[in-house]
Amino acid sequence: MTAALFCQNLLTWSLQIAILVAAGGLLCAALRFGPPRARLHFWHVLLVASLLLPVLPVRRIVQVMPSRKVASMSVDISGLAGGSPVPQHLVSRTILALLVAGGLFRLGWLGLACLELRRFRRRARPLSQIPDSIREAVASFATAGDFYFSDDVTGPVTFGFRHQTVLLPPAFFSLNSAAQHAVITHELLHLRRNDWAFVVAEEFIRATFWFHPAIWWLLSQIQLTREQTVDRAAIDHLGDRDRYIDALLAVALSQVRADLAPAPLFLRKRQLARRVALLVEGTKMSKQRFITSLAAMTAVLTAIAAIAIWQLPLVAATQKDAGGPPLHIVKQIAPKYPPDAKAAHLEGSVVLSLQIDEQGKVEKAEVLSGPEQLRQASLDAVRQWEFQPKMLDGKPVAVTSDVTINFKLDKPPQKGAGLVPPELVTKVKPAYPAEAKAAKIQGAVILKVSIGETGRVEKVEPIAGPDMLRQPAIDAVKQWVFQPATADGEPVATQTDITINFTLDQSAEEPAK
Numbered sequence: 001m002t003a004a005l006f007c008q009n010l011l012t013w014s015l016q017i018a019i020l021v022a023a024g025g026l027l028c029a030a031l032r033f034g035p036p037r038a039r040l041h042f043w044h045v046l047l048v049a050s051l052l053l054p055v056l057p058v059r060r061i062v063q064v065m066p067s068r069k070v071a072s073m074s075v076d077i078s079g080l081a082g083g084s085p086v087p088q089h090l091v092s093r094t095i096l097a098l099l100v101a102g103g104l105f106r107l108g109w110l111g112l113a114c115l116e117l118r119r120f121r122r123r124a125r126p127l128s129q130i131p132d133s134i135r136e137a138v139a140s141f142a143t144a145g146d147f148y149f150s151d152d153v154t155g156p157v158t159f160g161f162r163h164q165t166v167l168l169p170p171a172f173f174s175l176n177s178a179a180q181h182a183v184i185t186h187e188l189l190h191l192r193r194n195d196w197a198f199v200v201a202e203e204f205i206r207a208t209f210w211f212h213p214a215i216w217w218l219l220s221q222i223q224l225t226r227e228q229t230v231d232r233a234a235i236d237h238l239g240d241r242d243r244y245i246d247a248l249l250a251v252a253l254s255q256v257r258a259d260l261a262p263a264p265l266f267l268r269k270r271q272l273a274r275r276v277a278l279l280v281e282g283t284k285m286s287k288q289r290f291i292t293s294l295a296a297m298t299a300v301l302t303a304i305a306a307i308a309i310w311q312l313p314l315v316a317a318t319q320k321d322a323g324g325p326p327l328h329i330v331k332q333i334a335p336k337y338p339p340d341a342k343a344a345h346l347e348g349s350v351v352l353s354l355q356i357d358e359q360g361k362v363e364k365a366e367v368l369s370g371p372e373q374l375r376q377a378s379l380d381a382v383r384q385w386e387f388q389p390k391m392l393d394g395k396p397v398a399v400t401s402d403v404t405i406n407f408k409l410d411k412p413p414q415k416g417a418g419l420v421p422p423e424l425v426t427k428v429k430p431a432y433p434a435e436a437k438a439a440k441i442q443g444a445v446i447l448k449v450s451i452g453e454t455g456r457v458e459k460v461e462p463i464a465g466p467d468m469l470r471q472p473a474i475d476a477v478k479q480w481v482f483q484p485a486t487a488d489g490e491p492v493a494t495q496t497d498i499t500i501n502f503t504l505d506q507s508a509e510e511p512a513k
Helices: 003-031 036-051 090-123 132-139 170-174 177-193 195-208 213-238 241-254 269-281 287-311 339-343 372-382 434-438 467-477
Strands: 075-079 146-149 157-159 165-168 329-331 348-356 362-369 390-392 395-397 399-407 423-426 443-451 457-464 481-483 485-487 490-492 494-503
Touching (some): 036 213, 036 287, 157 195, 170 177, 457 467
Antiparallel strands (some): 348 399, 443 494
């Protein structure tokens, strides 16, 4: 995948995330959704859904092919949706380098923060005498950590996987016993919930999407709601809301240093107002309203995600060999001319879009333009077509291409009128060899073509023309289909000369017979 294509897909993915997160935030605010614990689960699901948008099975990522004509009925199969491959501009590589540099910088900051926490723990002093407030709190929980006294922190800090640690600042010991008990209860709940693992995972996501404001906003909501969830659990455990709020305010007065990440802190001052407000107001949502709101939000967000992915699809890597051979039809079914269209002497062209899977079968076909009376016949025919699978780096890939089918009424042969020459029905435009283009070789290739009684090309022999252009012309003409020549109204085999002109400005021009 080129740098330009990667940047294009990353931008598309970022837009999908922004749409989904904005919708989730608006819905949550409008419905005043749920208690903190339910809202925390909602934010986590929204984050995971945002990260999994590229793999959700809503719209298939298709291969974008270079623009080229392959066949027509006349059948022209050309690259759809992407045109020529996106070039690797210097600006794309620069953007990619900046994205990587920003992510590495953020990961470096995360590593330094973890080292700083480790240094704090090494410099901290274990509590020689456990205060009664801590002992009472630990006794009511199945989980307990190691408590340290640290001059390096201004608020309680909890972290660690195997060795869970709680660093307590000097100001902690100036609090009254009830406030100390409330603070330790809060920290022990963090340990029991293993919040440190979630915090570290979220910081890795923040480092990856350091450039995305929607991700930053969503992570901030997760952090706030996590603390609100622990606040609610602590009050339920203590049974005293006022004492817990007093502890919050007491710790807020003692904290003067900036927040330390990536550890969950007892209090971030920027979150204080919202945490206290929720504790004072309480959570007022009936079970029925909660279920109704959850169902409505799930349905709306699912629909928004599907629309975002459908309207903003990601694109797979483009074909590297732009000068390679065209798609080859392995099985071709001619469309049936609708009787009502024949009776009305209706002629015209129907343009269809085909999605061709890795096996070369038509997975999906839709009409882009053409007379209404001729559309269904075209769809019924092309859905039965099969192609030689297109290869990319040695592996078959799915492609999307256009097909143009031309409907033209036959002239009825008149018995005794002699020989009626063959009439071209399906033609394939030759691919212009990349080597010939580079060498600026152009000219006319004359071929002798033997056409059987069925209208199929049975033999092609070159008569004249540049050697480098002969084989592409032969390969193309071998796929042509004719209305067979007739003698006295009966189909007969015949021969004809065909001239194909190759010009650099127009690739291969229309053949002349």
